[in-house]
Amino acid sequence: MKTGLVWDERYMWYDFGSYASVFNDYRFIQPGTQPETPESKRRILNLLETAGLLEQLKLIKPACVSNEELALVHDLDYINRVAEISADHGGYAGSGLLMPSGGFELAALAAGGTKAAIDAVLNKEVSNAYALVRPPGHHAEKDTGMALCVFSNIAVAVKSAMQEHGLRKVAIIDWDAHHGNGTESAFYSDPSVLTLSIHQDQMIYGRGFVEHNGEGDGEGYNLNIPLPPGSGTGAYLTAFERIIIPAVTQFGPDLIVVASGLDAGFSDPTARMLLHSESFRLMTRYTMELAANVCSGNLVLSHEGGYDPTMTPFLALAIFEELSGLKSRITKEDNPFEGPYTGFIVEEHQKLSEQQDQFLQRAENMLRFIT
Numbered sequence: 001m002k003t004g005l006v007w008d009e010r011y012m013w014y015d016f017g018s019y020a021s022v023f024n025d026y027r028f029i030q031p032g033t034q035p036e037t038p039e040s041k042r043r044i045l046n047l048l049e050t051a052g053l054l055e056q057l058k059l060i061k062p063a064c065v066s067n068e069e070l071a072l073v074h075d076l077d078y079i080n081r082v083a084e085i086s087a088d089h090g091g092y093a094g095s096g097l098l099m100p101s102g103g104f105e106l107a108a109l110a111a112g113g114t115k116a117a118i119d120a121v122l123n124k125e126v127s128n129a130y131a132l133v134r135p136p137g138h139h140a141e142k143d144t145g146m147a148l149c150v151f152s153n154i155a156v157a158v159k160s161a162m163q164e165h166g167l168r169k170v171a172i173i174d175w176d177a178h179h180g181n182g183t184e185s186a187f188y189s190d191p192s193v194l195t196l197s198i199h200q201d202q203m204i205y206g207r208g209f210v211e212h213n214g215e216g217d218g219e220g221y222n223l224n225i226p227l228p229p230g231s232g233t234g235a236y237l238t239a240f241e242r243i244i245i246p247a248v249t250q251f252g253p254d255l256i257v258v259a260s261g262l263d264a265g266f267s268d269p270t271a272r273m274l275l276h277s278e279s280f281r282l283m284t285r286y287t288m289e290l291a292a293n294v295c296s297g298n299l300v301l302s303h304e305g306g307y308d309p310t311m312t313p314f315l316a317l318a319i320f321e322e323l324s325g326l327k328s329r330i331t332k333e334d335n336p337f338e339g340p341y342t343g344f345i346v347e348e349h350q351k352l353s354e355q356q357d358q359f360l361q362r363a364e365n366m367l368r369f370i371t
């Protein structure tokens with residue numbers, strides 16, 4: 001079976017409007033553009049084609065999720081507000097979140113793309129799948145959009161798929177550099193979904209702390225793994241070995257979904273982590289092995305952040321090579337972000353520093369809650 005790719009040109013049409021980097025208050029800052037432009041995503045598709053991989057993937061076309069599916073996660077008031085703003089020439093749908101005219105349908109199509117990828121995997125149409133969706137979703141809360149996210153793509157798709165496919169348990173691994181606050185909120189008291197987020201410490205104000213580990217019946221089923229800025233391959237792979245793999249194995253899900261933000265790449269403008277193509281290749285390999293061991297290989301990745309338009313496609317290429325088992329015509333030597341360019345990163349950050357080890361020990365202590 002082939003690896004599935006969810007893609008729709010309309011994902012590129014969501015326009016976040018005028019910003020200056022992540023700011024949209026122009027009293028003392030010159031207006032400009034947002035890091036979250038279509039470019040880094042469109043270039044992923046283009047590099048897959050250039051590399052000779054695109055034609056070997058199975059294209060999956062998405063459909064919008066219904067309002068009933070959105071309501072599995074979001075308040076009706078919020079859904080209606082977004083629909084009204086979208087129908088009425090656009091406006092703000094949350095803190096700094098510009099909703100263009102027609103944005104409601106595009107956001108519902110992004111959640112629908114994640115759902116389509118899950119359906120294709122569970123229906124055995126593909127071996128695994130990557131939903132290259134936009135706008136992203138993992139910061140959207142129940143009652144508000146946040147940080148470029150309108151609807152919680154993965155949470156909506158997972159809740160809908162659990163009903164339709166009769167899944168008992170799902171594990172969500174968020175490797176975006178920013179904490180997956182919206183996904184955490186959606187399942188915070190739900191023991192049937194294990195949410196894990198590995199992220200740069202304190203990048204989302206007041207969220208993502210180790211101590212935030214779920215509540216009520218869901219206590220223990222939310223694992224935050226904050227890491228200090230400057231963490232690289234060594235810290236991330238150790239987090240997999242010591243926390244993510246044991247937690248998911250113990251939990252025993254029917255499906256693993258990855259919130260695949262690529263903004264922990266070393267040249268990303270919105271974070272300060274030091275991953276590169278080979279880091280994402282190894283994290284994908286670890287996750288595939290984990291899925292093979294616990295849930296018959298049922299694995300879906302849904303795109304989140306990743307804002308350097310030149311580097312991000314090479315990070316994604318490594319993920320797609322690993323998912324599909326195919327080698328592209330672009331070798332490691334051809335990758336401008338490997339070799340001498342990353343020499344200092346690869347050597348210095350293969351090992352775990354003392355500070356990173358202390359961070360991981362605190363997260364590791366929370367494993368005791370999972371039964």
Ligand SMILES: [Zn+2]
Nearest residue numbers: 176178261305
């Ligand atoms: Zn991010």
